[in-house]
Amino acid sequence: MSIIKEIHLLGELPEVALEKIEQAAQFQFEKNNVRFKILECSPEKVMITVKQTEFETETYFSKKELITIARSIFDKYFPGRKVVMVPLNFIESPASKIDYKWIQQKMIATDTDTNDFCAATGLSKADVNDFIHGNKRMPQHMRALFWFYFAFLEK
Numbered sequence: 041m042s043i044i045k046e047i048h049l050l051g052e053l054p055e056v057a058l059e060k061i062e063q064a065a066q067f068q069f070e071k072n073n074v075r076f077k078i079l080e081c082s083p084e085k086v087m088i089t090v091k092q093t094e095f096e097t098e099t100y101f102s103k104k105e106l107i108t109i110a111r112s113i114f115d116k117y118f119p120g121r122k123v124v125m126v127p128l129n130f131i132e133s134p135a136s137k138i139d140y141k142w143i144q145q146k147m148i149a150t151d152t153d154t155n156d157f158c159a160a161t162g163l164s165k166a167d168v169n170d171f172i173h174g175n176k177r178m179p180q181h182m183r184a185l186f187w188f189y190f191a192f193l194e195k
Contacts, residue, residue: 043069045077050117052081057117064113072101074109079126086118091128094136103127133180135187140174146190147172161185 043065050058068074073095080087090110092101101109106127115123147153154172158165170176171186178186 043075045075047078049078049081050086053117061113061117068109068113072099072109074101074106076110076113083121085122085124086114087124087126088114089126089128092130094130094132100130103129133184135184136180138178138183138186140172140178143172143186146186146193150190150193152190152193157189160189 043062047058047062050061053061065076068076072092074090074092077089077091078086079089088110090106092106104127106129107125110125110127111123114125147157154165154168157163158168161168167176171178171182
């Protein structure tokens, strides 16, 4: 299975070229969580999306940097054609930075207690207490739940 979505659209390229493109794309995926998708490949134009998704190092590229990375991989294989890069840089969810301190501050600011939150969400009091005291790792979907709950209260 290819690391590049819709790579079959580049079927006109020699197998060796496709392998080199794959290797470079695999390297970028492993090092920077950068992914590619071929949108179009015609005699006049090649269009490729380059996207960086959430990454543990939290080092994210600008759109310009993503284009530079993609050009370094693809441009040399399409001389004489317009190669269009569509960069989609990572946009962090506001919920991703939520931690137990943020939750405690919001509970105080909105006069919310654990029972209120449990009644509104259906979560167990034990789990909620573990999250709001930092005793349990909070997965992203729980961060989002807290974020939306307090965003709704603050309206």
